[in-house]
Every structure is written in structure tokens, then in C-alpha cells.
Amino acid sequence: MKFECGDLDRALEAPELMPEAREHLKQCPACRSEYRLWSDISATGRQFHEEWESPTLWPRIRSILEAEPKLISTPSWRRQWKVWAIAAVVLVGIGSLFLSRFQQTVRTPASPDVARITGAPANRDFLTEQALRDVQRTEAAYRQSIEKLSSLAEPKLADNTSAQAANFKEKLLLIDSAISETRSNLDHNRFNVRLQTELADLYREKQQTLQELLTRDQKN
Amino acid sequence: MVWEIGLPLRFAVNLPEHPTDAELVEQCKRGNFHAFERLYELHSARMKSLAFHLVGNRADAEDTVQETFLKVYRAMRGFAGGSTLSTWIYRILINCCYDNLRKQQRLAEKPVSREQSNDPKLPLKVALERALGKLNERQRLVFLMFEVEGLKHSEIAAILEAPEGTCRSWLFEAKRELKRLLRESST
Numbered sequence: 001m002k003f004e005c006g007d008l009d010r011a012l013e014a015p016e017l018m019p020e021a022r023e024h025l026k027q028c029p030a031c032r033s034e035y036r037l038w039s040d041i042s043a044t045g046r047q048f049h050e051e052w053e054s055p056t057l058w059p060r061i062r063s064i065l066e067a068e069p070k071l072i073s074t075p076s077w078r079r080q081w082k083v084w085a086i087a088a089v090v091l092v093g094i095g096s097l098f099l100s101r102f103q104q105t106v107r108t109p110a111s112p113d114v115a116r117i118t119g120a121p122a123n124r125d126f127l128t129e130q131a132l133r134d135v136q137r138t139e140a141a142y143r144q145s146i147e148k149l150s151s152l153a154e155p156k157l158a159d160n161t162s163a164q165a166a167n168f169k170e171k172l173l174l175i176d177s178a179i180s181e182t183r184s185n186l187d188h189n190r191f192n193v194r195l196q197t198e199l200a201d202l203y204r205e206k207q208q209t210l211q212e213l214l215t216r217d218q219k220n
Numbered sequence: 221m222v223w224e225i226g227l228p229l230r231f232a233v234n235l236p237e238h239p240t241d242a243e244l245v246e247q248c249k250r251g252n253f254h255a256f257e258r259l260y261e262l263h264s265a266r267m268k269s270l271a272f273h274l275v276g277n278r279a280d281a282e283d284t285v286q287e288t289f290l291k292v293y294r295a296m297r298g299f300a301g302g303s304t305l306s307t308w309i310y311r312i313l314i315n316c317c318y319d320n321l322r323k324q325q326r327l328a329e330k331p332v333s334r335e336q337s338n339d340p341k342l343p344l345k346v347a348l349e350r351a352l353g354k355l356n357e358r359q360r361l362v363f364l365m366f367e368v369e370g371l372k373h374s375e376i377a378a379i380l381e382a383p384e385g386t387c388r389s390w391l392f393e394a395k396r397e398l399k400r401l402l403r404e405s406s407t
């Protein structure tokens with residue numbers, strides 16, 4: 001193909017034609033001038049990039065964003081805070097009810113039944129078989145209600161790497177480990193009132209911690 | 221999720237030295253303000269320049285960039301990663317620029333005047349700046365993004381949601397038109 005002046009535009013669009021175009025440019029001053037202008041447009045275009053200092057721009061953006069953190073921070077499920085608040089209040093209420101029943105049962109002084117069952121003199125540190133069954137039933141219900149509370153708090157702690165979240169996690173971990181230890185001790189000494197009371201206190205501590213986490217979350 | 225338990229944003233976790241787009245997005249979604257600031261540092265200079273050429277002056281360019289970052293921040297949670305982060309940001313920027321231009325034109329009821337270079341030593345630059353103002357919106361935008369701001373054809377294609385070949389062709393048309401206008405102005 002013989003390259004002609006009219007082909008220059010096509011060559012500029014299709015780089016594969018450029019070797020032939022370059023040969024032509026060597027002999028054609030008019031096309032050379034066109035090509036130079038074409039290159040100058042790109043070279044001059046690069047000089048149009050504007051840079052200037054804007055010391056107030058980021059502070060402006062930041063101050064607006066800091067005034068509205070919830071716009072990004074609130075996922076849709078959290079926007080329904082009223083639902084969560086009501087759910088938390090109901091669970092806490094149920095939990096407190098179970099807790100009071102649980103403690104009442106635990107703190108009931110040992111009756112003469114103790115002597116009958118254990119063959120030992122009545123002792124306020126020991127429970128009767130019936131009282132123990134009540135305690136275990138109440139404890140199971142209470143534990144269930146706390147587990148529900150835990151499941152509400154869990155998504156808030158998951159993937160959260162902040163210091164405060166770590167504190168909450170650590171505290172809950174400690175409480176869980178103490179609960180597990182106390183329960184294990186109770187397995188060997190099922191009628192011990194002190195251990196049952198300790199366990200109740202641990203559950204209450206866990207409930208308060210979860211409650212604190214949820215309340216804090218609703219405030220934010 | 222720092223805010224979720226009431227911690228100030230400054231307690232958010234630190235970023236790696238050279239975070240990837242995905243890491244930045246993830247951290248921004250978690251409310252890490254440092255990540256968002258890094259995003260600003262990475263893109264704001266080029267965004268200001270592009271906005272300057274689209275809206276015509278520095279003050280409006282800064283306002284547009286500010287608006288863009290606010291929109292990006294507010295929409296970050298919905299960013300699914302279908303496009304790259306920068307592509308998404310530039311798309312928002314360009315929309316903001318055109319929105320602001322329309323507002324300005326409505327207020328002024330006349331075309332927005334542009335800050336012109338007044339460097340007498342650079343006649344080609346002046347002529348090219350004027351010629352650029354005569355291009356249609358699409359040609360000007362592609363020229364600004366490729367020749368002025370140095371974006372790649374693939375990036376421009378993603379921003380404009382058009383095939384790469386089409387974007388190359390728009391750039392060619394833009395340059396051909398500029399060449400014609402420059403020839404015209406020199407005669």
C-alpha cells in the first residue's frame with residue numbers, strides 16, 4: 001500500500017500503520033507539521049494538570065464527617081434500634097425474674113429434709129434434693145435467657161478489633177471460664193449453697209456486662 | 221465497628237504502610253477514619269485538577285471534591301467492589317462536577333466562565349485551552365482524563381462505563397478536533 005497524506009489521520013488512530021507513516025513523514029513537510037501539532041497537543045495537555053495547596057479542604061471534609069458518624073457507621077439492622085432496645089429490655093426482664101427466683105431458691109435455709117437425705121445434721125450450706133432440682137431448673141432457664149442476650153451482643157463484638165471491644169470480650173471470657181469452673185466444682189458437690197450462690201453471682205455479672213454492652217451500643 | 225461501642229474514631233486500628241484498595245475499603249467500612257484520610261491523600265490532587273478543568277475554577281473544584289468525598293463516605297458501606305475504588309470515586313466526582321456546573325449555569329443563566337491561563341510565553345497552551353473549551357463534553361472529558369491526568373484507557377473505560385475501544389476512539393476524535401481548531405485559530 002502506498003502511504004499518502006490522506007492516510008495520516010488513519011495512522012494516528014491505528015498504531016500498526018505508524019511505521020509506514022514515519023517513512024512518509026520523512027519526505028512530506030506538510031504531514032510532518034500535522035504530526036508535530038498532534039504530538040504537541042498531547043505534550044501541552046500534560047501541562048494542564050493543576051496542583052495547588054488546599055490546607056482547609058481535608059479539615060472541612062473531616063469536620064462534616066465527624067458531625068455525622070452514624071451515616072456510615074450504622075448498618076441497616078442497627079438502625080432498627082427500637083426493636084433491639086425492646087428485645088433487650090424484655091430479655092433483661094425475664095433474666096431478672098429468673099435470677100430472683102434462682103437466688104431465693106438457693107438462699108432458702110436447709111430444712112430437716114437435709115438430715116433425712118444426707119444423713120447429716122441440717123446445715124445451711126447444703127441443699128435438699130427438691131431444692132436442688134428447683135435450683136437447676138431455674139439456673140437452666142436463666143442460662144438460656146443469658147445465652148439469648150449473648151446472641152444479641154455477639155454480632156457487635158464479632159470482627160471488632162477496638163480496645164474496648166477487646167475489654168468486653170476478655171471480661172466475658174473470664175466470666176465464662178469462672179462459670180465453667182464453678183459448674184465443674186458443683187458437679188462434685190451438688191448441694192453446696194455457697195457454690196450455687198457464686199454461680200448465680202457470676203450469671204448476674206455476665207448479664208450486667210452484656211446489658212452494658214447493649215446499652216452502650218444503643219446510645220451510640 | 222469502633223463507634224459501635226462508643227470509642228472515638230481515632231482509636232481505630234492502624235493501616236498497613238501501603239494498603240490495597242480492598243484493605244482501604246474494608247477499613248473505611250469499619251469506620252477507620254485514617255483509611256478515609258489515606259484515600260483522600262491518594263486521590264485528591266488529581267481529583268482537584270480534573271474538577272478544576274470541568275467546573276472552571278479552583279474554589280468550585282474544591283467544593284466539588286469535598287462533595288465527592290462526602291458522597292463516597294456516605295456510600296462506602298454500599299460499595300460492593302464491582303469496579304475499582306478509584307473508578308468508583310472518579311465516577312462520583314464527574315457526576316458532582318456536572319451537577320455543580322448545571323447549578324452554576326442555572327444561577328448565572330449564562331455559560332460558566334473559565335479561569336484562563338494568562339502566560340504570554342505559551343501561545344499553544346493558551347490556544348489549546350481555548351480549543352478545549354469548544355470540544356463537546358465527552359471529548360473534553362476523555363482528553364482531560366487521558367492526556368492531562370494520565371489515567372489509562374482501561375480506567376477511563378471503567379469510569380465512563382464504555383468499551384475501551386470506544387474511549388480510544390473518543391480520544392482520537394477529541395485530538396483531531398483540537399488539531400482542526402488550532403489550525404483554524406492560527407490562520
